[in-house]
Amino acid sequence: MGKVFALTSGKGGVGKSTVSVGLAYAFCESGKKVLLVDMDEGFRCLDLMLGVDENTVFDLSDILIGREPEDAVYVCEKPSGLHLVPAPASFGTVDTFSFAKFAAEIDEKYDAVIFDFPAGINLPLYCALPENTLFLTVAIPDPVSVRDAAVVGEKLFEASLSSRLVINRFIYKQSRKYGFKNIDSIIDSASQRLIGIVPEDYELGILSAGHNLNAKSRAFSAFRRISARLCGENILLPKLKKI
Ligand SMILES: Nc1ncnc2c1ncn2[C@@H]1O[C@H](COP(=O)(O)OP(=O)(O)OP(=O)(O)O)[C@@H](O)[C@H]1O
Ligand SMILES: [Mg+2]
Numbered sequence: 103m104g105k106v107f108a109l110t111s112g113k114g115g116v117g118k119s120t121v122s123v124g125l126a127y128a129f130c131e132s133g134k135k136v137l138l139v140d141m142d143e144g145f146r147c148l149d150l151m152l153g154v155d156e157n158t159v160f161d162l163s164d165i166l167i168g169r170e171p172e173d174a175v176y177v178c179e180k181p182s183g184l185h186l187v188p189a190p191a192s193f194g195t196v197d198t199f200s201f202a203k204f205a206a207e208i209d210e211k212y213d214a215v216i217f218d219f220p221a222g223i224n225l226p227l228y229c230a231l232p233e234n235t236l237f238l239t240v241a242i243p244d245p246v247s248v249r250d251a252a253v254v255g256e257k258l259f260e261a262s263l264s265s266r267l268v269i270n271r272f273i274y275k276q277s278r279k280y281g282f283k284n285i286d287s288i289i290d291s292a293s294q295r296l297i298g299i300v301p302e303d304y305e306l307g308i309l310s311a312g313h314n315l316n317a318k319s320r321a322f323s324a325f326r327r328i329s330a331r332l333c334g335e336n337i338l339l340p341k342l343k344k345i
Pocket of ligand 1: 111113114115116117118119120121142219220221270271272300301302303304306307308309310321
């Protein structure tokens with residue numbers, strides 16, 4: 103059975119889609135077959151971020167009304183091993199029952215499946231994911247985002263869903279200015295175990311314009327560390343100055 107991850111956040115724009123793509127790149131680099139599923143109905147973005155928006159024909163709504171996933175999943179040329187299900191262009195097309203059936207079956211065919219959800223909490227869809235799903239709550243180190251991450255973590259916990267925290271857009275020199283004494287105080291406030299820290303990195307900013315993720319960037323190194331931890335490896339956090 104593959105590993106299933108679901109990206110969430112309370113506050114919008116904190117980097118869920120960016121982290122989804124970064125993790126997908128890191129998994130692909132280690133030879134895994136990866137499926138990215140864009141869950142942001144109406145506001146899809148992963149097709150653009152991967153530079154394949156002109157080529158995709160089908161989306162999640164086609165699969166949910168009966169099209170075979172094998173025909174509808176888009177196979178990306180780069181990076182090798184990456185597959186995409188774009189989000190529906192219109193709203194209100196994802197029904198929980200069909201989605202649960204899709205999610206239960208698709209997980210068998212990939213080494214890793216990453217569901218990129220919109221901000222906010224959608225417990226019916228979260229509970230429709232396979233039991234082995236690990237939620238990755240993304241927060242940037244500002245008090246509003248961190249408090250919102252704590253709310254998401256609490257709701258996931260109440261629903262018996264497992265989650266880990268990803269701190270995104272981390273800038274060592276500014277970390278204290280955000281009002282947090284140190285990383286521990288962010289983790290405590292977000293009330294979730296940390297899986298990794300992603301630096302603020304220009305290379306990620308240009309991802310949304312369809313650029314490839316630079317394999318030598320600090321951000322890519324952060325995604326490699328997170329993907330390895332998600333696969334059970336014990337990778338220490340580097341010194342914060344070096345993230
Ligand atoms: N670590 C980073 N360094 C620099 N820019 C980043 C980083 N992470 C995300 N960004 C930028 O922040 C913006 C928002 O990122 P993204 O779209 O991934 O957020 P999101 O949480 O998926 O948003 P939404 O809630 O709308 O789905 C984008 O312009 C992206 O390029
Ligand atoms: Mg997004």
